[in-house]
Amino acid sequence: MSESSSLQIQGIASTYSYRIGDINTMLSEYLTEDMNLVIVVDENTNKHCLPKLDIPFSHLVVELPEGPEHKSLASCQYIWQQLAGQKYGRDSLFINLGGGQITDLGGFAASVFKRGCPFIHVPTTLLGAVDATIGGKTGIDFASIKNGIGIFADPKAVCFDPSFLETLQPDQVRDGKVEMIKHGLIHSEEHIQDVLSYDLATPPLGKVVLDSVNIKHHFVKKDMMDNGLRRCLNFGHTFGHAIESYFLAESNPISHGCAIAWGIQLELAYSALHYKQTVAGIEDAVDFLQSGFPPIPHFAFEELMHHMRDDKKNRAQKILGVVLSEIAEAHFDVEYEVGQIKKIWEDV
Ligand SMILES: NC(=O)c1ccc[n+]([C@@H]2O[C@H](COP(=O)([O-])OP(=O)(O)OC[C@H]3O[C@@H](n4cnc5c(N)ncnc54)[C@H](O)[C@@H]3O)[C@@H](O)[C@H]2O)c1
Ligand SMILES: [Zn+2]
The missing domain is CATH 3.40.50.1970 (Rossmann fold)
Structure with missing residues (x-):
């Protein structure tokens, strides 16, 4: 580029x-x-x-x-x-x-x-x-x-x-990489490697930025009003937004990128529980998310649920999220079960 x-x-x-x-x-x-x-x-x-x-x-x-x-x-x-x-x-x-x-x-x-x-x-x-x-x-x-x-x-x-x-600041570049990793997880394994191997702090940025824009556009243009396919872009945001909202309510806000880094880790774990097998090929992405951010915080499960239930993505009082059966195979509007959410949260 x-x-x-x-x-x-x-x-x-x-x-x-x-x-x-x-x-x-x-x-x-x-x-x-x-x-x-x-x-x-x-x-x-x-x-x-x-x-x-x-x-x-x-x-x-x-x-x-x-x-x-x-x-x-x-x-x-x-x-x-x-x-x-x-x-x-x-x-x-x-x-x-x-x-x-x-x-x-x-x-x-x-x-x-x-x-x-x-x-x-x-x-x-x-x-x-x-x-x-x-x-x-x-x-x-x-x-x-x-x-x-x-x-x-x-x-x-x-x-x-x-x-x-x-x-x-380096942390702000790191936050941007999180959404790019998400784009890779839901659409292209190759993109994950490109994001991880590129120095995105300084221009020239290479085609990796345009690749991410194109991936987001791929989902958006088919579903502008967020009624279906576009919801795949919410991967990491069911847990992520709940955690972000919790800290906002505590007057201790965290960056969106950090919340989503935790959310992606938790939703990869949820996906593994859902499909009874770990998503293959995610090691490098997980390594980046774990090593680049603080450990996932612990707070009361009831607080997490309170904020998850408030998520505008939910319908008919069901918590709806995205799961991955494999890289580039994202499934939206999957009901997140409370018992499974609790298991993931307590295993953190
Ligand atoms: N509309 C959407 O589809 C969509 C998608 C993803 C995220 N978001 C939203 O984006 C927000 C997070 O965006 P963000 O990560 O860019 O955070 P941000 O806008 O808060 O910026 C992060 C920090 O960088 C500073 N900053 C910005 N540009 C700078 C520059 N060039 N040099 C030095 N400092 C600079 C800002 O002042 C801030 O302190 C969240 O509110 C999130 O909900 C929206
Ligand atoms: Zn986001």
């Missing part, structure tokens, strides 16, 4: 470009001097990424605090308050400059402000580039429910400049 590429992503109501290249070259195609431009950042992307943008006309920058607890209604309200009573109408363009937190939140804030403003995602984390900006899911956490409030909305474009990754 040259560090300048583009592919078309099937959205809900439109097709949009996912582009990799120099950020100013890419953005110049969408910006005009007479537009009302709003750039949503967090404190880190304001410091490390915004200075790389060359925007030769006045615009509004809205800075939010960083940290998972700020993917909240309060943050949305803060954005809307900055715009209210000003010139910002439905023709305003939002640029969401940040990781998955800012693209989820900024996408949601834009898509409901005055019944919907266009927005461009500019991912600045690996996780944002390979996962959060593809598929049209926007939203915020609410009452400790992960992504409890949100809406499907297509960006106008996704513009990813790999040089943004240069200022990430």
Whole structure:
């Protein structure tokens, strides 16, 4: 892959470009001097990424605090308050400059402000580039429910400049790799090896990033509204979101990548119990997930169940998740049985 590429992503109501290249070259195609431009950042992307943008006309920058607890209604309200009573109408363009937190939140804030403003995602984390900006899911956490409030909305474009990754901490690169490993587990064994063997902290990134984007797109385009096949992408997120929600409720939030690293390990164990045999060929992925993250935490099973039952993926009060019979063989909407969940949790 040259560090300048583009592919078309099937959205809900439109097709949009996912582009990799120099950020100013890419953005110049969408910006005009007479537009009302709003750039949503967090404190880190304001410091490390915004200075790389060359925007030769006045615009509004809205800075939010960083940290998972700020993917909240309060943050949305803060954005809307900055715009209210000003010139910002439905023709305003939002640029969401940040990781998955800012693209989820900024996408949601834009898509409901005055019944919907266009927005461009500019991912600045690996996780944002390979996962959060593809598929049209926007939203915020609410009452400790992960992504409890949100809406499907297509960006106008996704513009990813790999040089943004240069200022990430190693843990933030590691978090992005988790979702890429998940893409490999549900779709391609080869991709797992590519992710594990590639230095994803520094450009050039190679085709491995586009491979992950393509895998996510493969599932999303066949099921935009998440009614079936797309749910395979939730592998690791039944346990993962419950653990993430638990720590959010305890006012001790953890990163999404870390929660999903634990969730994947637990759901591989659940898959083994379900099929009465270990998924073959997962050793390297498990080794990465175990050695790269702290051990899976212990807290009361009742707490885990409380948060699992609150998951928006459930239906008819059943806990529905994904199991793997083998790599690239993911099965969605499988009922997770409480007794089996308890066994996995107690064996941790
Ligand atoms: N919409 C989706 O389909 C989807 C998919 C996966 C994850 N998500 C969401 O994505 C979020 C996690 O995203 P994330 O892992 O990117 O976390 P994040 O956005 O919180 O970023 C992680 C940290 O990196 C900092 N940061 C971002 N870019 C930086 C840069 N270039 N240099 C230095 N620091 C930088 C941020 O300020 C933050 O402290 C979660 O809220 C999760 O629910 C959404
Ligand atoms: Zn995720």
